[in-house]
Amino acid sequence: MASTSRSLGLVCSRLALKPIDVLEENVFRVKSYIYSDFSLDALPRVTCPNHPDAILVEDYRAGDMICPECGLVVGDRVIDVGSEWRTFSNDKATKDPSRVGDSQNPLLSDGDLSTMIGKGTGAASFDEFGNSKYQNRRTMSSSDRAMMNAFKEITTMADRINLPRNIVDRTNNLFKQVYEQKSLKGRANDAIASACLYIACRQEGVPRTFKEICAVSRISKKEIGRCFKLILKALETSVDLITTGDFMSRFCSNLCLPKQVQMAATHIARKAVELDLVPGRSPISVAAAAIYMASQASAEKRTQKEIGDIAGVADVTIRQSYRLIYPRAPDLFPSDFKFDTPVDKLPQL
Incomplete structure (x- = not known):
């Protein structure tokens, strides 16, 4: 208790505040966070005490936040939500030596926080033919799996015709909206993805022709055109008329x-x-x-x-x-x- 009081007094002396002022300020910040509209100002911001305006550098490997001005480690044990960059020698036989799933994807229902199941050693880990039952299986819903496959197809098509990342992101969003509405039931996901890519190109001001989209997909021009009209109707959206x-x-x-x-x-x-x-x-x-x-x-x-x-x-x-x-x-x-x-x-x- 005494150490806590000394720490509070030290903070107050540095900030030229009385203990009661610190408590009132904290109460005000909590009220602002609860009752007011959400604002980044209401959240505590990690800053260097010596250089509060400096933009901290994040060391992903060590999990530290470092001040670029004085080198002070302001925060440690920062969690990295990206995919794992390391591999392990005892997993060389597998296709993916990483021990975690992919990076987070906000377009999926659970952010794609998947679970990877490693190779088992007991008898229950193998089927009657001696094959591993659960190795590298992931807990993912069927809808998320379908969207993941569509996102991969969209990225592949965009890479073939050198489209930028913002086109891919818009296409993914369009596909997610169409898929969740289930307004194009019975249509192939590849055809829907191709039509979404065509719409995204036009909305972003870099239109491509139906033949160009058809050339990088396995879908006919007629089927892409049908899905294009159905998507515009389902999402109640429009695209600018193309010009020469x-x-x-x-x-x-x-x-x-x-x-x-x-x-x-x-x-x-x-x-x-x-x-x-x-x-x-x-x-x-x-x-x-x-x-x-x-x-x-x-x-x-x-x-x-x-x-x-x-x-x-x-x-x-x-x-x-x-x-x-x-x-x-x-x-x-x-x-x-x-x-x-x-x-x-x-x-x-």
């Missing part, structure tokens, strides 16, 4: 076209839409036709097949859109465009 400009930069970059050609193609496509020259045509086919016209007028010419392979459209589709805009070609090019081939010499197809 959404694809122009990527298509021209993949075709190794210079900036001047890209700007000309963008101008041609925009003017064609404004003049209502391509009614009913998809933005992708209009963009492909505009790129073909701009490249044919420049020194960096590209064939219909080269453009079609990048844009994911057939040669005949490019020709059909090109024929619609060709009669107004002189009005479509920007005024400062440097022609390598005059407008009247462009292919008529």
Whole structure:
């Protein structure tokens, strides 16, 4: 008791407070936490006593929180919720020598705090054929297991077309909402995941075509389109309409076209839409036709097949859109465009 009083007095002397002030402050903080709206200010913050404004460095291996200014260990035995980084020599025969589960996943019902069951040694640990019954099994619900498999498939598809992490996170959230609503019962999870990836790309402003999503999945374009419409209806959400400009930069970059050609193609496509020259045509086919016209007028010419392979459209589709805009070609090019081939010499197809 005496030591507690001395400690309280020492704290008070450092903070220039009386013991009663410390108690009142603690009571106020507790009341603020219980009765007021949640606020980070109501929670105690671990800081260095010598440098309270310094951002502490966390040593995950030792579990310490260290002040970068003076090196003082402010906190110890900090719990790391990530997956284990160590392996063990006696587990070399297993596929995963780690002794814990994966890192926490807030999208799963229990945060994926799973239990790993190691290899047993007794007779009850083996079945009648001598195989281990429980080795490395995890306590996870069937719904969480289905979502985990879908998340892995989403990550794999995103990696194949170099999509950033924020697209993956949005796709995972969309899939979780659809899965929990059970509004697409009977549809394959892979098809739902592919449609969610397509929606996430459009919502994040980096749209991909159905053919691009279809190429990295095992699902047909028609099935992805069906799931896309059902998901929008189930979640009562919407996506922005795609335009020719959404694809122009990527298509021209993949075709190794210079900036001047890209700007000309963008101008041609925009003017064609404004003049209502391509009614009913998809933005992708209009963009492909505009790129073909701009490249044919420049020194960096590209064939219909080269453009079609990048844009994911057939040669005949490019020709059909090109024929619609060709009669107004002189009005479509920007005024400062440097022609390598005059407008009247462009292919008529």
